[in-house]
Amino acid sequence: MRALAILLLTAAPAFAEGDLFIYTWGEYTPPDLVAKFEAEFGVKVHIDSYDSMETMIAKLRAGGAGYDIIVPGDATMQVLIAEDMVEKIDVFAMPNYVNVDDKWREVYWDPKREYSAPWAWGSTAFAVDTAVVKGDTSSLSVLFAPADDVKGRINMLRDMNDVINMAERYLGIPRCSENPDEMKRVLELLETQKAWVKSYDSETKELMVSGEAVVSMSWNGYAMRARDEKPTIAYVYPREGYTGWMDNVAVPKGAPHLDNAKAWVNFVMAPENAAMITNYARYSNGIKGSEAFIEPALAAAPEINPPADAPAPEFIPTCSPEATALIDKVWTKLMN
Amino acid sequence: MKLHRLLLxxxxxxxxxxxxxxxxxxTLYSVLTPAQYGGVIWEPSSEAYIRLLFERDIFDDTLTFNTDYLQILGRSVLQAGVATLLCLFIGLPxxxxxATRPAGQKSLWLMLVTVPYWVNLLVRTIALLLILRDEGPINRALHAIGLTDGPLPLAYNNFAIGLGLVSSFLPFMILPLYAAIERFDFSLLEAAYDLHANRRQAFFEVVLPILxxxxxAGGLLVFIPGIGSYLxxxxxxxxxxxxxxxxxGMQFQGSRNWPFGAALSTILMAVTLIALFIIARRAAREDA
Structure with missing residues (x-):
């Protein structure tokens, strides 16, 4: 009887017809995954992309965006649930949920997985060009107390939260600090470092490959793409800690094609489909059994396999308004 | 209603x-309260405007004078002003x-002025960065012919920003100036020389007032977008x-303070409108 129910559940969306509108990051959705879904469900998939979470939220807030699927990061997901902007679709009860790795089930942003399924996850740390940067690179001091030949050739991400989080780790200050004295120390550190920073730019791959920067904050998947073009680039999991993030598949309130959206959410939790995401976007997925379908070179890549002694990634919820005001103040002063 | 009004x-x-x-x-958003995750709460607040000049102590709520935002405003005015002057020096000649080419050639030259602007501004800005930076063609060429040891710091500084503004807005200076010079009656210049004006006097006393x-127009078209430029x-x-x-931009993104962003926009608009108003009134008075 249960088998029949599962069969019906899995089979039911196969009759869904029409369209599916996905709103996601650019170059993030594998074309072969889309083609497979379209063939299997007889649904036409349309993809729009955003360049920041703020853009996505602003569009949803304005209403009438007409999207069926969004792919928010962990902190944004928490906000969307709190603000009642996503459909409760009971992901935990979907047939393919059995494939979700235990690690990604009870997450702070969706503790019961009622609203969202894992899409991909990665980390934000930094990369070095080992042709220039010699010796032990496992500490954030590479960025904050740089060697002479690194000075002036450092790139930081253009994201005040990521930069400030990193400075806080170097100083041993907790994330989202509401203590002005602590944030003053963060500002002093960043102001000292700014003299050695070439740019605050998120195009880290291009900067490293061209040699403009020899040390750069980076996301792990992007560092891997950089290494493809310049083999001396190495991603570092710093011993002071680093930020982890997960993008999730969710359905915005009032999605016009709810059934198709649910079918997509269930679809991306199948191991062979999740593997397509990793093969394309170069980030880990959260699905058990997907390893078997991942390209061997990718599966063994250092960027997605932290060394045994690396600390665990730290997932950071949205800071309080007080902490955000301090972060804004530090960043405004730093940029003045 | 008359038909010709419908045309408007x-x-x-x-x-x-x-x-x-x-x-x-x-303007409305600028006097509301920020919501925690971006957006606004419908409660009136003047906090956004107070914040422009004062810093609120988070312990005892006292206000202290804060020049952070005035500095940013000053930098914007300075960058836009320098860019306007440079555009003038390049644009006028x-x-x-x-304007002094034979009739058949003018449209060709005008077209050449606009050719770079067929390409999107973002693409042009990134292209300029690629040219200026350490591994770019300028620095490589200077190094190759032995003029420099290391790369010159051309990119990622105020110089690069200024250059970007000039290259973005130059046609907005050239085109109105061209229109003015085109209409200029050159017999006036001859008359000036006949009346023993030297070249300098002829330019400043005859040409410039007519231009x-x-x-x-050119100055405003460069200065106003320059002051609010983002790219x-x-x-x-x-x-x-x-x-x-x-x-x-930052206030609407990571800082999640829409009212403050709206207040800054409102002030930028107000400053622009006041400047326009003053200039328009002075122009009208001098014409009268």
């Missing part, structure tokens, strides 16, 4: 929907040259300094 309806409608309404919304409307500081400045546009 499309442009009036456009101004109402795409200009007056957004300005009204921006260029416009003069084009004034073109100079003012040049963002890309060419390497994100290392904020101009007003970036500060406003």
């Amino acid at each position: 309806a499309p442009s009036l409608g456009t101004i109402l929907i795409f200009m007056a309404l957004p300005i009204a919304i921006t 260029t416009a003069w040259f084009i 004034r409307p073109g100079l003012i 040049a500081p963002d890309i060419l400045g390497g994100g290392k300094t904020l101009m007003l546009g970036n500060l406003i």
Whole structure:
């Protein structure tokens, strides 16, 4: 009887017809995954992309965006649930949920997985060009107390939260600090470092490959793409800690094609489909059994396999308004 | 209603929907309270305007004077002002040259001025960055011919931002100046020389006053977008300094303070409108 129910559940969306509108990051959705879904469900998939979470939220807030699927990061997901902007679709009860790795089930942003399924996850740390940067690179001091030949050739991400989080780790200050004295120390550190920073730019791959920067904050998947073009680039999991993030598949309130959206959410939790995401976007997925379908070179890549002694990634919820005001103040002063 | 008034309806409608309404919304948002995750709460607040000049102590709520935002405003005005002057120095000879070509050649030269602007501004800005930076063609060429040891710091600084502004807005200076010079009656110049004016006097006493409307138009068309520019500081400045546009952008993104962003936009608009008003009144008085 249960088998029949599962069969019906899995089979039911196969009759869904029409369209599916996905709103996601650019170059993030594998074309072969889309083609497979379209063939299997007889649904036409349309993809729009955003360049920041703020853009996505602003569009949803304005209403009438007409999207069926969004792919928010962990902190944004928490906000969307709190603000009642996503459909409760009971992901935990979907047939393919059995494939979700235990690690990604009870997450702070969706503790019961009622609203969202894992899409991909990665980390934000930094990369070095080992042709220039010699010796032990496992500490954030590479960025904050740089060697002479690194000075002036450092790139930081253009994201005040990521930069400030990193400075806080170097100083041993907790994330989202509401203590002005602590944030003053963060500002002093960043102001000292700014003299050695070439740019605050998120195009880290291009900067490293061209040699403009020899040390750069980076996301792990992007560092891997950089290494493809310049083999001396190495991603570092710093011993002071680093930020982890997960993008999730969710359905915005009032999605016009709810059934198709649910079918997509269930679809991306199948191991062979999740593997397509990793093969394309170069980030880990959260699905058990997907390893078997991942390209061997990718599966063994250092960027997605932290060394045994690396600390665990730290997932950071949205800071309080007080902490955000301090972060804004530090960043405004730093940029003045 | 007379028929010819209906002819205005499309442009009036456009101004109402795409200009007056957004300005009204921006002004309204600037006096509301920020919501925790972006957006606004419908409670009136003047905090956004207080914040421009004062810093609120988070322990005892006392206000202290804070120049952070004035500095950003000052930097924006300075960068835009320098860019306007540079555009003038490059634009005036260029416009003069084009306006004095034989009739058949003018349109060709004008077209050449606009050719770079067929490419999107973002693409042009990134291209300029690629040219200026350490591994770019300028630095490589200088190094290859032995003029420099290491790369010159051309990119990621105020110089690069200024260059970006000039290259973005130069045609807005050239075209109005061209229109003014085109209409210039050159027999006036001959008359000036006949009356023993030297070249200098002829230029400052005869040519310049007649070109004034073109100079003012060109200056405003460069200065106003320059002061609020976003791309040049963002890309060419390497994100290392904020101009007003970036500060406003930041409030709607990571800082999640829409009212403050709206207040900054409102003030930028007000300053622009006041400047325009003063210039328009002075121009009207001098014409009278």
